[in-house]
Amino acid sequence: MTALLALLAVLLHVALMLVAAPILAGLLRRAQARLMGRIGPPVFQPVRDLVRLARKQPVLAENATWLFRVAPLAHFTAVAAAAALVPSFTLGMTTAPLSDLLVVAGLFALARCVLALAAMDIGTAFGGLGASREMTFGSFAEPAMLLVVLTLALLAGTTNLDAIATLLREGSVGLRVSLGLALVAILAVAIAENARVPVDNPATHLELTMVHEAMTLEYSGRHLALLESAAWLKLLVWLTLIGTVFAPFAIGAADAPLGWLSGIAAWAAIVLLLAGALALFESSIAKMRVFRVPEFLGIAVLLGLLAAIFLFVSQGFI
Amino acid sequence: MLTLAQSLLPGVVEQALPIGLPGRPMLLALDGVATVFLLILFTLGTAAAVTACATPPQATARALPCFIGAMSLALLAADGFTLLLGFEAMSLASFVLVLTHPSEDTARAAKLYLGVALLAGACLVGAMALLGALPGGLDLRFAAIRAHPPEGLRAAAILALVLVGGGAKAGLVPLHVWLPPAHAAAPGHVSALMSGAMTKVALYVMLRLLLDLCGPAQPLWWGVPLIVAGAASAVLGGVRANLEPDLKSTLACSTIEHVGFIAIGLGLALCARAADLSSLAALALGGALLHAMAHGGFKGLLFLVAGAVQHETGTKLFSGLGGLIHRMPVTTAAALVGAASLAALPLTAGFAGEWTLFQAALGAPRIGGLWFQTLICVVVALMALAAGLAAAASVRLIGIAFLGRPRMPRTAAAYEVGRFARAGMIGLAAVILVLGLVPGAFLSLAAPALRALASADAPVRDFGLTVAPQAASPGYAAPAIALLLAVIAAAAFWLIRRHTAQGHRTGPAWDGGFGAAPVWLPFGDPLTQSSAASFAQPLRRILATTLLGVQEDVDMPREADPRPARITVTQYDPAERLLFAPVGRAREWLSDRADRLQFLTIRRSLMVMVTVLILFLAAIALAEQL
Structure with a gap:
């Protein structure tokens, strides 16, 4: 029975993630438009976009290969697998033993590499430009991410996300300066990984300033629909990841279906709160030059380093 | 698999040869550590030999068997003389192989290589002599040395000599300078052996001398030089792999990086053993051995690919390649398998090795005081940076050489390589695919080595399906993650089939609104796509200006001057x-x-x-x- 409930929780979790991702994107756009004094598109506009793209036949460049056609599916699969591994409203799902933080980071790297390769397949100038910048940012985001993982692994003794969340939910760790520093570091990583302002501008129409968009310029139809929904899903996964690790208070257990309701409410509240903060942050800051991004991520690395060292000093950690 | 390995190895048997120094016969023995490295050597050796069938027989026919035999001798040795004999013969044979296609460049590379090999040999002879200076006179048998491990100043001198000698041969910073030119100069299947197996033999010598012969009672700081040199190699190799102008030296620089990763694992194992944390030592050593297997496989595969590309297109420079996926589909598929592993993407061999090494590093703060913990933090960050740089380098390698449009007419007319070269690549690709999917089974192969050197079992559970750092922790179950990915991909595929418009149309690339290429450029203008240098530009400006002293000189023509602007990049290691x-x-x-x-x-x-x-x-x- 418990195993069945755990499996049911996974299915519900993935379904909720897939449904919530485009709506979150719509909400974010709407909120940003309001902050800038515009009315903005309807909340369900991303869903409509997906339907529109699904109806259209894709146009491929003449020298596109199988890699270009397979890449959107591979990219989406990697992001969706990461979504299945990051717990949202309940712990102890069937996927819990697999939800290793390094594996989740690896799945995002897989998604990034597949898209960068697809961008270079046709041999256009902007594709190579976007791929080069994306891989550069990726290599600077990785150290900050790993230092956050180090801090969490020191506290929990494992890199398993489910076990970390269980431990932090029990509150035995308490409030710590290290966790605060790690939170700031992982927020910076999340901004860079999701191609948000100030690292990249998801709403830009000028190719020269694009990073993520430059890689998808040649895509259309169902391929573009997959890539767009993967990007929205990725943002939701990151917000969920941050919520699960740093605010796991209301998450239920997989064998208590009644607890799921409060878990879903808490998850929605956390994600909306983070998305609201993101909208405010993005509206109040300008995109930075490409060569300033490593400084931005370098600060995240330093904060991650401080978080770990603070832990050693405060705990006499042996 | 574990039982198979045990049944093959009933115990360590020593075999004396009827030749050797006067009164001291050469000794051979096959133990758990040697087994792992012999496995790497023979897998790669088979693939290289099959590939060599396609090249002209006189080119490498004599030196290649000598090379493989010398490496086997070094791995099987049970006394210092045999070990050094095998090691030196290996250096000599590979020197001859580097000179297969003599030219001014290969001659310079071979000369530098010979100099470093001599230095390595001299240091190892010194280290061996210090190890063998026992109370009862000079005795080079490993069993005798194990009974009287060195202590104090003598042990420190041995550590320094082994670090220089083994590190120079393995390509650890700062003695790595010879490696990119030498590995790039040799023919593809020889580079595969040099990068995949020879660096491993050097690491094996360090492992044998430091972890085995010097005994477990060494102080904690012993592992620190290895960790520091390993982290420096990982980052420097990663940065350089992004900047090299040709396929083979990119791969060679990435070898420096991965050797760094393995050295970090060895260093962590030394430190953990000094702190009596045997399970952590087994994790670190297991990670190092697993990554050695993975790197041997995928780097060998990628060098075979590079050899095939050079054979068919006549160039290894990125500026002449491009679009090979259209003309060489099998080679490109093999390159994708190898590059995914090089980038350490999940479910690949490289990920399994690096995951285990990261787990060891994340557990390492338990070993020592604040200075050691701070060091570990920095090392973790540097390892992550190196992993990210490796991903960037492998995207650059595939994207520039195999995707996009051809940059030279000869590349546009390349053919797929012959069946021997294809067989070598497909065989190695299959091995590393299996290694990526069930890393635990391969880690079990190292179990006898781990029991002997770290006195703990391999960090493996569920019949080798899960790699688990501790008995209670969930770990990394590659088959289950593969299943998850397959289910999601199948569901997504089915949904797309049901609910979207099928088929596709083709047309000219959008390319941000660029016009179609003129008729005299049937493949488009190859210069309007990213080149290897422009792909590396962000990383070059950010990291390499301080690290490698990169200078960019732009020669901008004056107004009304029709000559193109040129950029010259100079860098120094x-x-x-x-x-x-x-x-x-x-x-x-x-x-x-x-x-x-x-x-x-x-x-x-x-x-x-x-x-x-x-x-x-x-x-x-x-x-x-x-």
């Missing part, structure tokens, strides 16, 4: 500038001085001889007094 160049100058100076001895008068040369004799006798007298 820090080790080349700070270490190798001064040593070269010192050698010049010394040989200049020594040259004068030839032209002395008889009176003076007699005086020199007598002075040397007196000094020699005085030294002996002094040694007797001590």
Whole structure:
């Protein structure tokens, strides 16, 4: 029975993630438009976009290969697998033993590499430009991410996300300066990984300033629909990841279906709160030059380093 | 698999050969550590030999078997003399192989390589002599050395000599300068063996001498030099792999990076064993051995791919390649498998090795005090940076050489390689795919080595399906993650089939609104796509200006001058500038001085001889007094 409930929780979790991702994107756009004094598109506009793209036949460049056609599916699969591994409203799902933080980071790297390769397949100038910048940012985001993982692994003794969340939910760790520093570091990583302002501008129409968009310029139809929904899903996964690790208070257990309701409410509240903060942050800051991004991520690395060292000093950690 | 390995290895059997030093026969033994490395060597050796069938027989036919035999001898040795004999024969055979296609560049690469190999040999002879200086006189048998492990100052001297000797041969910073030119100069299947197996033999020598023969009772700081050199190699190799202008030296620089990863694992194992954390030591050592297997496989595969590309297109420079996916589909598929592993993407061999090494590093703060913990934090960050750089380098490698449009007419007309070369690549690709999917089974193969050196079992659970750092932790279950990915991909595929418009149309690339290429450029203008240099530009500006002293000189033509603008990039490896160049100058100076001895008068040369004799006798007298 418990195993069945755990499996049911996974299915519900993935379904909720897939449904919530485009709506979150719509909400974010709407909120940003309001902050800038515009009315903005309807909340369900991303869903409509997906339907529109699904109806259209894709146009491929003449020298596109199988890699270009397979890449959107591979990219989406990697992001969706990461979504299945990051717990949202309940712990102890069937996927819990697999939800290793390094594996989740690896799945995002897989998604990034597949898209960068697809961008270079046709041999256009902007594709190579976007791929080069994306891989550069990726290599600077990785150290900050790993230092956050180090801090969490020191506290929990494992890199398993489910076990970390269980431990932090029990509150035995308490409030710590290290966790605060790690939170700031992982927020910076999340901004860079999701191609948000100030690292990249998801709403830009000028190719020269694009990073993520430059890689998808040649895509259309169902391929573009997959890539767009993967990007929205990725943002939701990151917000969920941050919520699960740093605010796991209301998450239920997989064998208590009644607890799921409060878990879903808490998850929605956390994600909306983070998305609201993101909208405010993005509206109040300008995109930075490409060569300033490593400084931005370098600060995240330093904060991650401080978080770990603070832990050693405060705990006499042996 | 574990039981299979055990049934094959009933115990360590020593076999004496009827040859050797006077009164001391050469000894051979096959133990758990040697098994792992022999496995790497023979897998790669088979693939290289199959590939060599396609190349002209006279090119490498004599030296290649000698090379593989010498490496086997070094791995099987059970006494110092046999080990050194195998090691030196390996250096000599590979020197001959580097010179397969003689030219000015290969000659320079081979000369530098020979110099470093001599240095490595000299240091290892010294280390072996110090190890064998037992109370009962010089005894080089491993069993005798194990009974009297070195201590104090003698042990520290051995550590320094092994670090220099083994590190130079493995390509650890700062003695890595020879590696990119030498590995790039040799034919593809030889580079595969050099990068995949020979660096591993050097690591094996370090492992054998430091972890095995020096015994477990060494202080904690012993692992630190290895960890520091490993982290420096990982980052420097990763940065350089993003900047090299040709396929093979990119792969060679990435070898420096992965050797760094393995050295970090060895260093962590040394430290953990000194702190009596045997399960952590087994995790670190297991990670190092697993990554050695993975790297041997995927780097060998990628060098075979590079050899195939060079054979078919006549160039290894990125500026001449591009679009090979259209013309060489099998080679491209093999390259994708290898590059995914190089980038350490999940479910690949490289990920399994690096995951285990990261787990060891994340557990390492338990070992020591605050200084050690801070070091580990920095090392974790550097390892992550190196992993990210490796991903960037492998995207660059595939994207520039195999995707996009061809940059030269000959590349556009390349053909798929012959069946022998294809067989070598497909075989190795299959091996590393299996290694990526069930890393635990391969880690179980290292179990006898881990029990012998770390006195703990392999960090494996569920019949080798899960790699688990601790008994209670969930770990990394690659087959389950593969299943998850397959289910999601199948569901997504089915949904797309059901609910979206099928088929596709083709048209000219959108390319941000660029017009179609003119008729005299049937493949489009190859210069309007990213080049290897422009792909690397962000990383070059951000990291390499300080690290490698990169300077970009732009030659901008004046107005109304139709000549194109040119950018010249110069870079120096820090080790080349700070270490190798001064040593070269010192050698010049010394040989200049020594040259004068030839032209002395008889009176003076007699005086020199007598002075040397007196000094020699005085030294002996002094040694007797001590």
